[in-house]
């Protein structure tokens with residue numbers, strides 16, 4: 001579990017799962033570079049780093065913008081003196097009936113989630129290849145495994161993240177780079193926005209369904225308690241031999257295949 005001194009890029013670190021991961025990495029003495037598109041990100045990240053032993057810097061870029069992402073990653077690598085790991089949590093979700101999806105909806109969600117994963121993985125690759133070592137943790141979703149009604153493009157984008165992860169895990173292992181995917185079920189701003197969009201009756205039904213679907217606890221997990229320790233482990237030396245896996249952190253909601 002030791003990540004002291006590890007140089008970690010965390011995308012999406014301005015909120016949600018990744019913000020909790022930033023807090024945990026800094027508390028454990030890692031050096032963190034956050035890449036996020038959020039305007040308020042620098043303040044959020046500075047607050048996360050206050051009083052922690054680890055150092056943190058913020059780079060504002062969209063992972064779907066190739067030039068901006070490569071510039072942010074190269075700047076972070078130069079500042080930190082290298083990159084040991086990428087925790088790539090940045091992503092967007094949108095609910096819309098499949099029959100109403102536009103090309104713009106598809107490009108927005110698939111562009112950020114799937115193309116963004118390709119871009120940020122490619123951006124860290126030369127640094128890790130040169131070092132002969134690296135860890136990449138991509139964020140997939142149960143939506144990409146079993147599909148979630150009402151968000152076909154999101155589900156497609158996360159299916160792409162899973163397939164991409166399996167392939168680069170094999171292709172880049174020769175350079176000492178291990179690549180895994182996590183499948184979270186965690187109560188964050190993203191999930192809260194989904195809940196906020198439900199009617200009171202819908203919410204009651206949803207909570208009853210979750211109580212059935214999540215064997216352990218009956219509701220989504222906590223970012224700091226349930227997800228962050230798994231991310232620290234996947235970046236630590238203890239996880240050296242784990243590669244190409246899909247690791248669900250969801251209380252047993254979706255049995256991984």
Ligand SMILES: NC(=O)c1ccc[n+]([C@@H]2O[C@H](COP(=O)([O-])OP(=O)(O)OC[C@H]3O[C@@H](n4cnc5c(N)ncnc54)[C@H](O)[C@@H]3O)[C@@H](O)[C@H]2O)c1
Nearest residue numbers: 012015016017036037062063090091141185186188189190
């Ligand atoms: N919360 C869950 O239970 C859950 C379930 C399945 C998958 N996921 C995945 O986990 C990841 C994190 O989810 P979360 O719940 O913490 O979400 P969140 O909405 O709370 O946080 C997402 C972060 O990504 C950033 N972001 C969005 N688009 C970006 C872009 N183009 N470039 C850079 N940063 C961008 C946002 O600003 C935000 O800080 C996402 O990829 C999500 O799809 C989450």
